[in-house]
Every structure is written in structure tokens, then in C-alpha cells.
Amino acid sequence: MKKVVLLLLIGFVFSCSDDVRIPEIIPPCQTVASSFVSDITDNSARLNWCGSVNDAGECLPVTGVTWTASWGLPGFDPDAGTIIDTPATSINITGLTSQASYEFYVKSDCDLANNDWFGPVQFRTSCPAPTNLGVTDISQTGATFTWTPGGSEIAWEIKYGIAGFNLEENEDIFATGDNAQHVVNNLLPNTAYDFYVRANCNSSTDGNQIGSSSAFTGPFRFSTCLPPINLNFDNVSQNSITVDWDSNAQTTWEVSYGEAAGFTPDTGTLTTVNNSDFTANGLCPNTTYTFAVRTVCSSTVQSNWFSFGSVTTPALGYTGMYTYEEIGNTDEPIFGDPATVDIVSVSDTERSITVKYLANLDVMGTQPTMTFNFTLNCDGTVSVADDQDTNFNCGGDNVLLGLGGATPTSYNMVDDTTIDIRFTEDTASAMCTNAPMSEVTIRLTKL
Numbered sequence: 001m002k003k004v005v006l007l008l009l010i011g012f013v014f015s016c017s018d019d020v021r022i023p024e025i026i027p028p029c030q031t032v033a034s035s036f037v038s039d040i041t042d043n044s045a046r047l048n049w050c051g052s053v054n055d056a057g058e059c060l061p062v063t064g065v066t067w068t069a070s071w072g073l074p075g076f077d078p079d080a081g082t083i084i085d086t087p088a089t090s091i092n093i094t095g096l097t098s099q100a101s102y103e104f105y106v107k108s109d110c111d112l113a114n115n116d117w118f119g120p121v122q123f124r125t126s127c128p129a130p131t132n133l134g135v136t137d138i139s140q141t142g143a144t145f146t147w148t149p150g151g152s153e154i155a156w157e158i159k160y161g162i163a164g165f166n167l168e169e170n171e172d173i174f175a176t177g178d179n180a181q182h183v184v185n186n187l188l189p190n191t192a193y194d195f196y197v198r199a200n201c202n203s204s205t206d207g208n209q210i211g212s213s214s215a216f217t218g219p220f221r222f223s224t225c226l227p228p229i230n231l232n233f234d235n236v237s238q239n240s241i242t243v244d245w246d247s248n249a250q251t252t253w254e255v256s257y258g259e260a261a262g263f264t265p266d267t268g269t270l271t272t273v274n275n276s277d278f279t280a281n282g283l284c285p286n287t288t289y290t291f292a293v294r295t296v297c298s299s300t301v302q303s304n305w306f307s308f309g310s311v312t313t314p315a316l317g318y319t320g321m322y323t324y325e326e327i328g329n330t331d332e333p334i335f336g337d338p339a340t341v342d343i344v345s346v347s348d349t350e351r352s353i354t355v356k357y358l359a360n361l362d363v364m365g366t367q368p369t370m371t372f373n374f375t376l377n378c379d380g381t382v383s384v385a386d387d388q389d390t391n392f393n394c395g396g397d398n399v400l401l402g403l404g405g406a407t408p409t410s411y412n413m414v415d416d417t418t419i420d421i422r423f424t425e426d427t428a429s430a431m432c433t434n435a436p437m438s439e440v441t442i443r444l445t446k447l
Contacts, residue, residue, distance in 0.1 A: 041125065098127060
């Protein structure tokens with residue numbers, strides 16, 4: 001009976017109290033299951049972590065979590081390191097020092113007391129990667145790989161294979177000792193290859209290549225399709241250049257050329273030829289051109305470009321005195337019937353030319369000096385600038401028009417003997433007997 005009374009009393013006390021508190025259950029923050037570092041270079045690295053892993057040790061996705069990573073020099077306090085908050089499970093950090101040790105911690109971004117840093121994971125940056133990859137001494141079965149060391153390393157590792165091979169799947173690595181080059185002699189003829197190289201950051205050159213390495217540089221693509229040899233310039237004129245080369249036992253080539261400023265073989269004028277020479281026509285006088293040639297072994301395999309270097313076409317020399325003749329104009333001469341005109345100004349490119357003449361204005365005792373301009377185009381034609389006042393002998397508002405069917409005409413690009421200039425003569429003055437907008441051709445012949 002006493003037990004029953006006691007239980008009733010306890011129940012009455014709790015039922016009458018307003019301050020009943022149920023103990024709070026605090027869930028843990030998201031834990032970190034593992035962390036690691038990848039993509040290490042001489043100045044960067046990728047920090048990675050997993051919130052959960054499967055039985056195979058593979059990361060499983062975790063959503064709705066913000067993470068906090070901290071990195072710094074070995075032994076640093078993670079609360080005082082370089083802090084990065086991110087919803088991702090990896091971050092790329094940059095600005096690191098070459099061949100230096102670092103470590104990092106990570107945790108979920110929550111404020112509970114059970115949220116501990118996971119780590120540290122230590123890693124070391126590599127030495128700088130090699131640069132300026134190249135290939136020399138190419139034959140149909142061999143080549144020499146070359147590069148420039150990225151730092152003070154004296155050992156390297158090379159991977160090479162058929163163009164487009166998977167760098168991760170090719171397990172063959174070749175130690176090259178203490179020379180920044182490597183010779184291979186097992187290549188297939190007329191085949192395209194890629195090669196990669198990375199630095200071994202240790203000083204050992206025994207071939208074991210144990211230790212950290214730089215990132216791979218590459219691919220550098222080349223082929224055992226033999227390039228042309230002994231390239232020469234021949235027959236250089238104001239508007240054409242002939243180039244030739246030794247065939248090197250090949251039969252088809254691509255020639256690329258263009259003005260030297262900014263020229264690359266891929267952006268030049270491209271032509272395929274089956275003879276070991278080529279003539280480029282329609283060039284501009286007094287202009288520097290660059291040529292490059294490569295062998296075509298198949299639709300997908302070509303040799304490296306072999307550059308001819310640059311050559312400058314000769315100048316035209318359009319200066320001095322010229323006889324003046326109007327062709328097809330039976331009325332008043334445009335320039336007051338001069339016997340000759342004088343080319344007095346030629347631009348550096350020999351495109352813009354100024355002609356001087358003495359105008360006859362039918363005014364007693366006056367014969368002023370006048371000029372007009374025209375342009376020599378690289379295709380051998382002549383253009384006349386619009387609205388040039390010729391002041392020919394009937395006066396008025398008479399101009400040369402360089403529009404419409406009146407231009408262009410032609411000139412002899414190889415020498416400076418003859419220039420034909422065709423334009424429309426707009427005879428706006430009522431004093432003139434010419435029909436309005438008549439077409440006239442002026443011929444200048446060098447004395």
C-alpha cells in the first residue's frame with residue numbers, strides 16, 4: 001500500500017510542474033572520412049576530402065554540407081591558417097613555393113563542440129616543369145626529344161606514343177639521366193607521335209627516379225614524315241617569289257606564305273604542290289614575306305613546318321619624269337595640255353603616289369603648280385582618290401572621281417615604265433564642252 005501511495009505522489013508532483021525539461025540530444029557535425037592531395041605542381045595543389053566512403057574506400061557524395069579547409073606550413077595551428085569555406089569537397093590552392101612542404105586540415109562548418117579538425121595531411125610541391133619541348137634529328141624510325149629544364153633538376157621522365165595516346169594509361173617511363181634530351185629509335189615511318197616530359201625533383205640520376213616529380217609538360221606532336229631540306233629563294237621580283245627545296249624522297253608538300261609581320265604557317269596562304277618548287281604570284285612590291293613548307297605523308301600525317309625565313313620583294317622605283325597622254329579624250333586636256341608630269345612623292349610602301357603638273361587656267365601669265373594622287377594596288381591595278389580638283393584649262397568645279405566603272409585600271413608591276421589611270425571627269429562648268437561625267441584614261445610613260 002505504501003508503494004502505491006508513493007507512485008501516486010510522484011506522478012502528482014510531475015503532472016503539476018511547469019518546468020519539466022527533456023534532456024537535449026545534440027547530433028554530431030558531419031564527420032570527415034578521409035582526405036588527400038592531388039594535382040601537385042611547383043606552385044599549386046588540389047586539396048580533397050570525403051564525408052563518407054564505401055567498403056572499397058571510394059568517396060561517396062554528401063550534400064547540404066559546407067566545409068572549412070585550412071592550410072599552412074607544417075606544424076601550423078589550423079585555426080590560424082589560410083581558411084577557405086566551400087560547399088565542394090575539393091579546392092585548388094595557388095601561390096605556393098616550389099619544393100616546399102605544406103599540410104592541411106578540414107572539417108564541416110558547424111559551431112558545435114564536437115566539430116574537430118580532420119588532419120593534418122602533408123604534401124610537398126614539386127620542382128618547376130620543363131619548357132620548350134622540341135624534336136631534332138627526325139628520321140623515319142627515330143628522333144631526339146629536347147626541352148629546357150624548369151629549374152635546377154638534373155633528371156627527367158619521358159612518356160611517348162602514337163599521337164593522342166592516353167598519358168595515364170601509358171605506363172612506360174624513360175629516365176634520361178643528366179641530359180635535357182632523349183633519343184628514341186623504335187618509331188614507325190610516316191606516323192604522328194606525342195611526347196611528354198616531367199622533371200624528377202630529386203638529385204638522383206640512377207634511373208630509379210624515386211621521389212616527387214613535376215607535372216608533365218606536353219604533348220609535343222611530331223611525325224616521322226620527313227620534312228623538306230635545303231630550302232632556297234629564286235627569281236624574286238616585285239610581284240612574285242619562287243622557292244624550291246630538296247624532296248627528301250617525298251612527293252607532296254604544303255607551302256604557306258604571307259607578309260612577315262604576324263605570319264604563322266596556320267594563318268598564311270596555303271597551297272598543296274606535287275613538285276619541289278612553288279611560285280607565289282600577286283605579291284606586293286617592297287614587301288617582306290615569310291615562307292614555310294612541310295611534307296604531306298597522308299591526310300592525317302604531315303612533317304613539321306620548315307621555315308624559309310623571310311625575303312623582301314624589290315621596290316618599283318616610280319619616281320622621275322613621265323610623258324603625259326590622254327587616251328580616248330578628244331576635247332580639252334585634263335591638265336592643261338602638259339607635255340610631261342613629274343612623280344614627286346611615293347610612300348614607303350609605294351602605294352600612294354603624288355603627281356605634279358603645271359595647270360593652264362587660261363589666265364594670262366599664270367600657270368600654277370598642281371598635284372593629284374592615285375594608289376597602286378598589289379594586284380596590279382590603279383585606284384584614284386575621289387574628288388580631286390584638277391583645275392584644267394576651262395576652270396570651274398572640275399574633279400576626278402575614282403568611283404564606279406572608272407576604276408581600276410592597270411600598271412606594269414615589274415618595272416616603272418607605264419601607268420594607266422582611268423577615272424571619270426566630272427565637268428561641272430558650263431564653260432567646258434566635254435559631256436558631263438565623261439570617262440578618261442591618262443597614260444604616264446617614263447622618260
